[in-house]
Amino acid sequence: MLSSGRRRLFSALLQVQKRPCQPSRDMRLVQFQTRHLEEPHLGLESGIGGGVVDLNTFDPTLPKTMMQFLEQGETTLSVAKRALDTQLPILPRSQVTFLAPVTRPDKVVCVGMNYADHCKEQNVRVPKEPIIFSKFSSSIVGPYDEIILPPESEEVDWEVELAVIIGKKGKHIKATDAMAHVAGFTVAHDVSARDWQMRRNGKQWLLGKTFDTFCPLGPALVTRDSIADPHNLKICCRVNGEEVQSSNTNQMVFKTEDLIAWVSQFVTLYPGDIILTGTPPGVGVFRKPPVFLKKGDEVQCEIEDIGVIINKVV
16 A cells, blocks of 8 residues: 555656646657666657657667767757657656656756845845855756655755756856856756754855755756746745745846856856756745654645656655
8 A cells, every 4th residue: 555655746746647748849858767778768758747758769879868968969969859850659657767867967056045035035135146055966866756864964945946957068158158058957956954054064055955865856858949938937846735935937136147157167067067046935944933844745846847846755
């Protein structure tokens, strides 16, 4: 018999699958596995909640990881575009295990207090410069994987975020050129241990942000040209079905172009690098009284036109 938590996760996944699966002209790149595959493959998700086209079956010369796919640039992207325009067999979603769209990137860059309404929630001034921190890539898990509560923390919190995935190497990138360096966007959950972020480790944020499983991503990398305006998307988070965060990416203080220009002053950005662009208001730590995740909770992070990730807390 399914536990109540597993029943909720199964029910939520069914709701995602019940959404209309019209043929999508948007390019939604995924990494996936099935029980018949010896290693992960690249695919195209056929719309939000849809099945998957196996790109490596369509063209066996394609790389099998998103990192290699992005590194080869237009060469591999043109193959994916050709597949998008071809009637191909679609693997049912029920037969596919979705992995994070990018695994083992060179870096995961994060931005703090980058929503005006989130700053208001904390009663702090809007930053004049981006506040940058990072997560280790070992924190990345798939869109439906479990979040593991670490025994070292009692204050694990939720944060839905829009993630930018870099597609082209660059340093000292001008804001006017920045979008040419973007491969696409995905949904991220910046899981945060507030005790370690705010009180421990000299109040350096890193350790509180980078426990294993603290960066669910997915379900797809939606390419830049498939999103009309990444800075006008509804963004929300639900815990056990209750909406706890609801905003719009138009509340971002520093837009994608500004963040890429700022970060690339300090470090070279490589294909596959991920930038988490900040979270809207509604996080648990600023509630009265504070609320934190507990075993058995289910968190859904959703962004308009990109999709939803669903993670059980264990």
